[in-house]
Amino acid sequence: xxxxxxxxxxxxxxxxxxxxxxxxxxxxxxxxxxxxxxxxxxxxxxxxxxxxxxxxxxxxxxxxxxxxxxxxxxxxxxxxxxxxxxxxxxxxxxxxxxxxxxxxxxxxxxxxxxxxxxxxxxxxxxxxxxxxxxxxxxxxxxxxxxxxxxxxxxxxxxxxxxxxxxxxxxxxxxxxxxxxxxxxxxxxxxxxxxxxxxxxxxxxxxxxxxxxxxxxxxxxxxxxxxxxxxxxxxxxxxxxxxxxxxxxxxxxxxxxxxxxxxxxxxxxxxxxxxxxxxxxxxxxxxxxxxxxxxxxxxxxxxxxxxxxxxxxxxxxxxxxxxxxxxxxxxxx
Amino acid sequence: xxxxxxxxxxxxxxxxxxxxxxxxxxxxxxxxxxxxxxxxxxxxxxxxxxxxxxxxxxxxxxxxxxxxxxxxxxxxxxxxxxxxxxxxxxxxxxxxxxxxxxxxxxxxxxxxxxxxxxxxxxxxxxxxxxxxxxxxxxxxxxxxxxxxxxxxxxxxxxxxxxxxxxxxxxxxxxxxxxxxxxxxxxxxxxxxxxxxxxxxxxxxxxxxxxxxxxxxxxxxxxxxxxxxxxxxxxxxxxxxxxxxxxxxxxxxxxxxxxxxxxxxxxxxxxxxxxxxxxxxxxxxxxxxxxxxxxxxxxxxxxxxxxxxxxxxxxxxxxxxxxxxxxxxxxxxxxxxxxxxxxxxxxxxxxxxxxxxxxxxxxxxxxxxxxxxxxxxxxxxxxxxxxxxxxxxxxxxxxxxxxxxxxxxxxxxxxxxxxxxxxxxxxxxxxxxxxxxxxxxxxxx
Numbered sequence: 105x106x107x108x109x110x111x112x113x114x115x116x117x118x119x120x121x122x123x124x125x126x127x128x129x130x131x132x133x134x135x136x137x138x139x140x141x142x143x144x145x146x147x148x149x150x151x152x153x154x155x156x157x158x159x160x161x162x163x164x165x166x167x168x169x170x171x172x173x174x175x176x177x178x179x180x181x182x183x184x185x186x187x188x189x190x191x192x193x194x195x196x197x198x199x200x201x202x203x204x205x206x207x208x209x210x211x212x213x214x215x216x217x218x219x220x221x222x223x224x225x226x227x228x229x230x231x232x233x234x235x236x237x238x239x240x241x242x243x244x245x246x247x248x249x250x251x252x253x254x255x256x257x258x259x260x261x262x263x264x265x266x267x268x269x270x271x272x273x274x275x276x277x278x279x280x281x282x283x284x285x286x287x288x289x290x291x292x293x294x295x296x297x298x299x300x301x302x303x304x305x306x307x308x309x310x311x312x313x314x315x316x317x318x319x320x321x322x323x324x325x326x327x328x329x330x331x332x333x334x335x336x337x338x339x340x341x342x343x344x345x346x347x348x349x350x351x352x353x354x355x356x357x358x359x360x361x362x363x364x365x366x367x368x369x370x371x372x373x374x375x376x377x378x379x380x381x382x383x384x385x386x387x388x389x390x391x392x393x394x395x396x397x398x399x400x401x402x403x404x405x406x407x408x409x410x411x412x413x414x415x416x417x418x419x420x421x422x423x424x425x426x427x428x429x430x431x432x433x434x435x436x
Numbered sequence: 437x438x439x440x441x442x443x444x445x446x447x448x449x450x451x452x453x454x455x456x457x458x459x460x461x462x463x464x465x466x467x468x469x470x471x472x473x474x475x476x477x478x479x480x481x482x483x484x485x486x487x488x489x490x491x492x493x494x495x496x497x498x499x500x501x502x503x504x505x506x507x508x509x510x511x512x513x514x515x516x517x518x519x520x521x522x523x524x525x526x527x528x529x530x531x532x533x534x535x536x537x538x539x540x541x542x543x544x545x546x547x548x549x550x551x552x553x554x555x556x557x558x559x560x561x562x563x564x565x566x567x568x569x570x571x572x573x574x575x576x577x578x579x580x581x582x583x584x585x586x587x588x589x590x591x592x593x594x595x596x597x598x599x600x601x602x603x604x605x606x607x608x609x610x611x612x613x614x615x616x617x618x619x620x621x622x623x624x625x626x627x628x629x630x631x632x633x634x635x636x637x638x639x640x641x642x643x644x645x646x647x648x649x650x651x652x653x654x655x656x657x658x659x660x661x662x663x664x665x666x667x668x669x670x671x672x673x674x675x676x677x678x679x680x681x682x683x684x685x686x687x688x689x690x691x692x693x694x695x696x697x698x699x700x701x702x703x704x705x706x707x708x709x710x711x712x713x714x715x716x717x718x719x720x721x722x723x724x725x726x727x728x729x730x731x732x733x734x735x736x737x738x739x740x741x742x743x744x745x746x747x748x749x750x751x752x753x754x755x756x757x758x759x760x761x762x763x764x765x766x767x768x769x770x771x772x773x774x775x776x777x778x779x780x781x782x783x784x785x786x787x788x789x790x791x792x793x794x795x796x797x798x799x800x801x802x803x804x805x806x807x808x809x810x811x812x813x814x815x816x817x818x819x820x821x822x823x824x825x826x827x828x829x830x831x832x833x834x835x836x837x838x839x840x841x842x843x844x845x846x847x848x849x850x851x852x853x854x855x856x857x858x859x860x861x862x863x864x865x866x867x868x869x870x871x872x873x874x875x876x877x878x879x880x
Contacts, residue, residue, distance in 0.1 A: 403599075407669070
């Protein structure tokens with residue numbers, strides 16, 4: 105049974121954590137895509153930016169969270185979300201909107217978003233340096249060990265992971281209610297279906313675009329902060345996130361928020377399962393195996409250093425066999 | 437100046453036959469001024485930093501110009517954007533290294549080559565096996581069962597082959613350090629590097645070119661990181677982070693004839709390469725093939741209606757661009773003299789080239805060359821400049837706010853990342869055609 109607990113700790117928990125992060129990132133990418141019709145490559149850097157703002161705030165007020173019994177970074181999250189949303193809207197007004205009014209091809213918008221990526225990366229590294237920093241300033245990360253009766257190995261969960269699961273569920277439910285119940289959410293869906301028709305029927309498309317950036321920026325801050333809280337803040341965080349997030353968005357069907365969530369978990373679990381060393385699970389039956397089937401010590405599908413191959417492989421497989429994604433996204 | 441039309445387009449372009457006499461060519465004042473200014477800057481660098489530094493800069497700029505020509509045919513001619521130049525550069529660099537460095541006799545004297553060959557054969561056999569299982573439905577096996585079988589067989593074959601490979605590569609690493617090179621002339625490595633890059637480009641293009649152009653960006657970005665991860669972690673093949681140096685040059689090296697002469701000789705080799713590429717591209721651009729490529733870029737639907745095979749042409753141009761990138765990357769790596777997989781950075785090898793192309797003029801070969809040299813000179817010179825500015829700012833900051841940032845130099849270099857990003861956005865916004873825009877011929 106120890107092996108099962110090990111599997112739970114290293115696959116189920118780790119996969120859910122990565123899945124939550126990828127899902128929140130992919131929802132942002134897919135929303136921007138469905139409203140503005142281009143792949144927003146700066147999204148992973150918006151996540152880093154959000155985490156960085158929260159880190160700065162936490163460093164300024166290290167004990168703000170003590171009164172509530174939460175990590176300070178969580179208390180600072182709303183401010184970070186507001187700030188990142190403002191930055192996102194500002195970037196849109198300054199750089200994307202002029203290009204939109206010139207009616208450039210979507211690929212030019214993609215290049216512009218690469219430019220924004222570089223700007224954000226440069227700014228963050230200019231101020232944050234290049235090293236990793238913990239978001240727990242002056243505090244300790246709480247670790248919960250759940251004893252399972254009859255088994256020596258406990259189930260291990262950390263405080264940020266629990267918060268991450270709660271926040272992800274809240275964000276997904278909130279997004280669902282917003283998109284299906286509220287007037288603005290319905291307007292947003294209308295615009296993603298047909299921008300011209302939406303404009304003709306009196307929907308304020310400018311407002312919808314602003315709203316899209318606000319939602320994407322907030323989700324990016326949430327995901328970036330919670331990831332940095334779980335591991336550590338690194339300025340090159342975005343680099344490891346970009347490919348999985350896009351793979352998740354495409355797997356789920358571009359322009360399909362709930363598909364993006366499913367895609368995020370799929371990519372997250374695929375990554376975790378691929379780097380998991382399966383020979384640990386087979387250890388109990390190792391001695392009863394015949395000689396010609398000796399198990400190698402390392403039975404992982406790919407080494408940790410090749411983790412990036414997994415989302416790429418998923419991406420390629422989806423592009424070959426089902427370019428619309430598993431939930432049939434719209435524009436290809 | 438009438439467009440030469442292929443017979444099947446005669447009816448559609450009949451009115452073009454009576455095109456008026458071509459307008460007299462205007463003098464290329466803009467080009468002359470810009471290139472004159474560039475020459476003045478380069479001469480200034482010669483005067484300030486000395487000939488050895490300036491020739492090094494020019495050789496590197498020439499190698500980057502080859503990369504930029506590769507991107508300009510992909511992005512400028514055909515509108516296909518490639519965000520993974522770094523990967524193709526690294527492939528070219530690896531090939532140049534592998535072909536040119538001396539043979540590792542320890543490796544070839546042991547039984548390791550046979551074992552490695554055996555594993556490579558096993559990989560081929562595994563691929564053949566999986567391929568065969570994929571076809572088993574032709575023998576009447578249900579499709580679902582076939583898919584299941586293929587997945588299981590593929591997984592098992594993969595695990596077995598990879599465990600063998602790990603064993604052999606581990607032995608190579610522990611017994612003979614790494615496989616060594618082939619000890620062949622450098623130029624052979626450059627050509628193979630171009631071919632390797634072209635092959636990878638073919639695979640990527642085959643998958644992505646029929647889809648939206650965004651997907652190509654994502655896929656190239658991913659493949660570049662994967663190539664880098666492979667080169668970095670395959671210690672048995674590339675020594676990984678331990679790096680390989682020195683790399684031989686195709687011309688006498690500095691030890692024999694002195695720095696300036698050796699670099700000048702290297703420069704002449706790269707300039708000859710550029711001249712040949714430039715000539716060929718110029719011919720291709722003005723040939724019917726080039727017109728077809730531009731027609732596909734500007735109006736895909738009508739080009740398809742004319743019976744042009746859009747995906748085939750895109751595939752061609754994408755592969756050509758990748759070949760140039762591999763070639764340029766090989767020349768660049770040989771010149772640097774050290775093969776360090778970690779030295780390939782998206783900023784230096786992808787985005788810098790992007791800036792060169794969009795600033796110089798996508799689709800205009802001359803503009804691309806101009807952009808490559810100009811941006812490279814600015815890039816090289818901006819390092820010391822950024823450091824000086826940063827020192828000034830921190831001196832003021834320490835004076836006013838008691839601000840003491842750590843690792844100053846690396847931060848100052850990060851400021852250049854910001855500037856490159858801003859430059860991309862400004863050019864896209866205010867000069868979408870670049871400094872020397874592509875001249876589109878109009879026929880009334």
